[in-house]
Amino acid sequence: MNGIWGNKLELSLFGESHGTAIGITIHGLPSGVVLDLEAIDHQMARRRPGQGKLTTSRGETDQVEIVSGFFEGKTTGTPLTGIIRNRDTRSEDYDDVRNRLRPGHGDYPGKIRYGGHEDFRGGGHFSGRLTAPLVFAGALARQWLAGHGVRIGAHIQEMGGVPGGTFLKEPANDAVLDRLSQMTWPVLDKERWPLMEESVLNARQDLDSVGGIVECAVLHLPPGLGDPFFHSVESRLSQLLYSIPAVKALAFGSGFDLARMRGSEANDPYRMRDGAVVTTSNHNGGITGGITNGMPVIFRVAVKPTPSIGRPQDTIDYATMKDTQLEIRGRHDPCIVPRVVPVVESCAALAMMDLML
Template sequence: MSFSLGQKFRLTVYGQSHAKAIGVVIDGLPAGLDFPYTAIQTALERRRPGKKVWSTSRNEADLFEVKAGIVDGKTCGAPLCLEIRNQDMQSKDYAQHEYLPRPSHADYPAFVKYEGHHDIRGGGHFSGRMTAPIVMAGSIARYLLETSGIQIYSHIHSIAGIKDRLVDFAQPDFKALSELVNKEFPVIDDLQGQAMKEAILVAKEDKDSVGGQVEVIVDGLPVGIGQPLYDSCEAKLAHAMFGIPATRGVEFGTGFAGANLRGSQHNDPYYLDSNLTVKTLTNHHGGIIGGLTTGMPLIMRVAIKPTSSIGQPQASVNLDQQVNQELTIEGRHDPCIVPRVVPVIEAMTAICLLDLMMMDGQWPTISTKN
């Protein structure tokens, strides 16, 4: 199913942007694991809409409910079901798009594929609203990874061409990275972050939008996680990242810039550190070679397009009358979704890495007994 992800740690999302509820069913968790309620709700708070001027004004509390799978605060071995009730919907804003597709949205191909029966309200199941269930599942995966000393960090790498402070791929400043989770606008350099905010507000005033990139750094991964070829670490991560609406590109380490280097520049020489651990002097490979983790920090960047819903008049086609027609999109939309997508990318990263570890028989170190 296209709404399912993972082999050992497997999840299925359900719902639509304006349905009564959205949620996720998670399978593969053994009985007896502590349920990280606070971690899940904290992550949802980072993602939820309606908080700041750079976010949509749709105001969802995103308080989740446990529908199944938990007894006395621990997993019971049954599939885990978590749900969020949608509350602040304005479906009337989307009535015109039943036959008038919005540029750069899924409206037109969905109209053709589902023969006009798709849910147009808020983008239906194509909406970024569907990332909230991913955040719930990812919070559980992240909690389990952290018990094995695996930490996931991320920051806004850039917005509207304005870049945050660069991260040293081989020796990241983990102290600075650890502080990002407590920032409402997660950048290392707050001055650059202010410039990004101003660029977002300028776009908003112009009834326009801007995009950017999110960078993820993972520390503590053991060597050899991943499978050759189609279940490689990069393949699993990239597959999942493109399941996030608005993703337009994924790169690891030096990424596309590596195509402009010579091999002598791009290669990462090995050495033994003071603990006789094999490491590399540089980390152009971003912590993955041959689809397998190398023990170096995993470095990944995800490119996020400008929000497709903008307030300016745009050209479209009336699919009912078969004529060209101008449209102006109504409703509440983010002038930039990059800040809100940060916890979503972290969640997807955790889901994929936990699944890969379980595929390798490396269940994170955690006791299921009191």
């Protein structure tokens, strides 16, 4: 298996949901970057389970132990490894799914891929828990980017079928990202939050789950990052964003709506403003020809409904190779969209740092 990503910056992700620990090694960090550990904790807390009525009750502290590459408050420039111990595991909840494969999850393909040797407990290496080390690495990248004036913010654009505003209507700028950063569950139109929450709670009551859309903005990127083909900014971002479990679609700028526009509408006209080149609309999401054009990079990801649901579902028993049914016990979010927000921001930060290095 290959758990390594990167170009200038290289990530190696490891661990299983119910194993001893999960973690990440980051290669290629510049030396002498001062790390704000409290800011890292803050990002980790945004993704952590066990907060409020929408997330699972698995009580993990997600405290990161930095075991290398960090000395006297700064990066040393050698590989930096962060480890997060698993504490609140209830592996017996998963005895049932050892052979009764969860529809929508990685159980069946994983069994084939690893010949039945995979640690299936808690979803093993397929678990959304593996996004915690990504948030840790992303928190480091955000700090480096902040030193270069770049900032990132995402929000819940839609959850359980309830829309909550979009950067296409309310363009992303510093004031908007400041506002979002103050919210536990960031939404552009906060009046919509109770409806979104209600939709998730209704699904949970029905022993079901729902998905949604996370929209993200990267501000103050210099123009000229990226390449026209295999290393376009879209390609670099896509590889990381599609690595997030449950992300099934991705769109940049006006995305699929561009297919229905005329060129006169889709083209973002250029203007000079205070000595800088800007565009007066941003349908292309800050990227043209695979390269940043200096406007905010805007994209959104679709997150599918949590696969593990309590309702009876058709499946097969892999031990007997017979049709059977499955009712999943255990602790699962009825919707993972709120917890995906910091993960999306982290992947964006890592991709951008990699491009800028």
